Amino acid sequence: DTAVSQTPKYLVTQMGNDKSIKCEQNLGHDTMYWYKQDSKKFLKIMFSYNNKELIINETVPNRFSPKSPDKAHLNLHINSLELGDSAVYFCASSQGSRGHSPLHFGNGTRLTVT
Amino acid sequence: GDSVTQMEGPVTLSEEAFLTINCTYTATGYPSLFWYVQYPGEGLQLLLKATKADDKGSNKGFEATYRKETTSFHLEKGSVQVSDSAVYFCAANAGGTSYGKLTFGQGTILTVHP
Numbered sequence: 001d002t003a004v005s006q007t008p009k010y011l012v013t014q015m016g017n018d019k020s021i022k023c024e025q026n027l028g029h030d031t032m033y034w035y036k037q038d039s040k041k042f043l044k045i046m047f048s049y050n051n052k053e054l055i056i057n058e059t060v061p062n063r064f065s066p067k068s069p070d071k072a073h074l075n076l077h078i079n080s081l082e083l084g085d086s087a088v089y090f091c092a093s094s095q096g097s098r099g100h101s102p103l104h105f106g107n108g109t110r111l112t113v114t
Numbered sequence: 115g116d117s118v119t120q121m122e123g124p125v126t127l128s129e130e131a132f133l134t135i136n137c138t139y140t141a142t143g144y145p146s147l148f149w150y151v152q153y154p155g156e157g158l159q160l161l162l163k164a165t166k167a168d169d170k171g172s173n174k175g176f177e178a179t180y181r182k183e184t185t186s187f188h189l190e191k192g193s194v195q196v197s198d199s200a201v202y203f204c205a206a207n208a209g210g211t212s213y214g215k216l217t218f219g220q221g222t223i224l225t226v227h228p
Contacts, residue, residue: 004157041201041221043158048215056215090157102148103216105157 003027006091006106013081014114020077021109023091031055032074033092033103034066043090049074081113116141120204120219127194127226135189135222137178137204145206147171147180147187148216152201161189161202194226 004025013019025032033056034046048056049068063079074091088110092103121136139145146165150158162171167182176191187204204219 041152041223043203043218043221045215092157102160102163103158105150105159107155107157 004091004093004104004106006089006109008109009107010110010112012112012114015081015083017081018077018079019081019111020075021089021091021111023074023076023106025072025091025093025104027093027095027104029093029095029104030071031094031096032068032071033094034074034076035090035092035105037088037090037108039087047074047076078111081111083113086111086113116145116206116217118204118206118217118219120202120222122220122222124223124225127224129196129226129228130193131226133189133191133194133198133224135202135204135224137187137189137219139185139187139204139206139217141206141217144182147178148205148207149176149178149187149189150203150205150218152203152221154200158203194224196226196228199224199226 006023031050033048035043036046037043045058046060047066051071052068065077068074088108090108091106094101094103118139148163149161151161152158162173164171164180167180170179178187178189201221201223203221205216207216
């Protein structure tokens, strides 16, 4: 059973398009995250939700909009895609939001914008 | 703000060699510290963690000790295997109001040759 699953695994699209990435976790965790990993492997948090409520919103262009319909799902919608959005996007979850519980990551979505 | 600095890679070793990957952090308060491992094409997996000074995290032959006096959490393994080839990330979470906002180091690529 996959604990944190993301779809799609690969996403190739053209500049200006709008795309979504979906994430689901079956661990019963109450907190979910989106991280971005650039070509040099550097990881940076984008958003975090705790029980469907946004608790972390880093300096991310407002073309990126997360949505959490319930605590098991966190989707990421990206409008007007740009070349610089090309990266691997990871969804993660944890129990509790105070940072002492480890994060469980999905396998990532590799986004390529051409 | 919080920051994590890892030893620059890539690191290339022969099987059965000793491994050390250095990690130092700066954070307000007393962060929880983590090592994550990322195998090719996969998401990050928790390798080990420590939540207070002098704690030692260990897993799969890897160890790291939380050293408050040197603000370090160096990863060690006595005898590496080819299957340990991966990217290793040190991370810190200050907890408190930082929620699950992990700050990652830049990652260290480890390649182990037979």
